[in-house]
Amino acid sequence: MKWVIVFAFLASAVYVHYRGKVRHRLGRQLLDHSTFMAPVNVLMYAFSRVPTTAFIAEPGQHFPELEPLRAHWPDIRDEARRLRELQHIKAADGYNDVGFNSFFRRGWKRFYLKWYDEAHPSAAELCPRTTALLRAIPSVKAAMFTELPPGGELRPHRDPFAGSLRLHLGLDTPNDDACFIDVDGTRYSWRDGQWTMFDETYIHWARNDSADNRIILFCDVERPMRYRWAQALNRLIARHLIAAGASPNMEGDKTGGINHLFKYFYVLRLKAKALRERSQSLYYALKYLLVALVVAFIIWI
Template sequence: MKWLILAIFVGCAAYIHLRGRVRLRLSRQITDHSTFMAPLNVLMYACSRVPATRYIAVDEFPELAPLRERWQEIREEALALRAAQQIKASDKYNDVGFNSFFRRGWKRFYLKWYDDAHPSAATLCPRTTELLRSIPSVKAAMFAELPPGSELRKHRDPYAGSLRYHLGLVTPGDDRCYIEVDGERYSWRDGESVMFDETYIHRAENATERDRIILFCDVERPMKYRWAAALNRFVARKFVAAAASPNMDGDATGGLNRAFASFYRVRERAKRLRKTRKKLYYTLKFGLLGALALAIFWPW
């Protein structure tokens, strides 16, 4: 049974790695979060009611139409937040999901995270949070800013239970400001929206002199079967919700983010070791993974 489980895991991990045209280096993919989630993600793709493609037609999600129709109201609240300097990077190690993005200029203001609106969002963005509350399939939402010269390097999100929706609010209207999903580019425009599968490798860049602000949403992946939808909601509620990050005091902080500061100190030491003694770093890294696999699958 152990070897059957191992074979299923390796097969699913290989599928995740080979899926699409753009791939991570094998050494990076082995320890990427998406590898550990591979069996569950393959199940999500198999049960998906919408195509498991890079981009998905926004028309597949008619419940999102009010966001496009009222995009100018949403933009007004985003501009007010920017003027108040509330769309910002985290000043603490309490955003495990997006921590690496802050180093390259990306900023955010959470509107909700797999629950009701943050208190700060309900106070500062009442119209947007009320609109989001009326669309249950939107599980998480934020205003995301990509200032001039900023970039997000190649990455993939770990869990396939949602799809990513972007609505342009303040955009350069220039093809040099874009997101690239599995090698296919999309350039944001004011009032226009796009839906894509964030478990494909993607990257973003703003090579213009103008700012870019979007409404960024995680939308529940529609499922063919009730049991698959129930499983997806269970994982989101019990695990993804634990990555909640606050905008300010009084907002909820999930369990993963409460533990992230301690984990980050260990990670920083590991990164220093990789820079100074790369061979030792990779020997220890893959040695630990091998020891873990041996402990699980050795016929004791």
């Protein structure tokens, strides 16, 4: 039984690596968080009720409950613009946003509306119209306003969990092909009032090479599954693991357990970065040794 589990894990990891047209270098993928979630994600793909392509054509056909967001996009835009004027769409104030911490270095900013729970108190107060719309759509598990200023970028990455699909609704965008997201080698340029949906476990990246700012509504929408047990597994992982990544906008908002620990983990991360600067060969040798020890431990038990 132990070898069956090991084989299933390795087969899932290989599938995730070769899925799609674009992939990380093998060395990076080996240490990527999506590798450790590979067995669960393969189940999500296998029993998904919606296509498992990089982009989901016509999101409204698969998720008709999302249509009020597109219908009321000017109201949502007005609240996002007001937040930006108040400088509330911003990077995290400390090391309390493990999921997006690396994005802040290159200009990306956010304001959380909800994260696998009810609306943040700050969002309910400052964005009553948007949070009311989201409250009426239970399939939207997480939502935020995100900003990508001129010159901003997100480096190629894939998200760790396939239990959701990513919806982007253009609010205040450059309406320019120089501001785009690339998902598995296909580009999409945001436009005001228009939306796109994609599978965030494909490698994706974004740039704003225009002269104007970009603000969108960013939502994680629960992936519908073919069977009740698969939907229950999806929700179990979301409720007990993904929800622990909640990050506050300001004092009074919820901080998840993972983000409470992140500030301590980041101290180790800074030491690892310092080691990489001194000796890349030693840094990678230690990382691969750690992976080998984990695999050896799994086989031993």
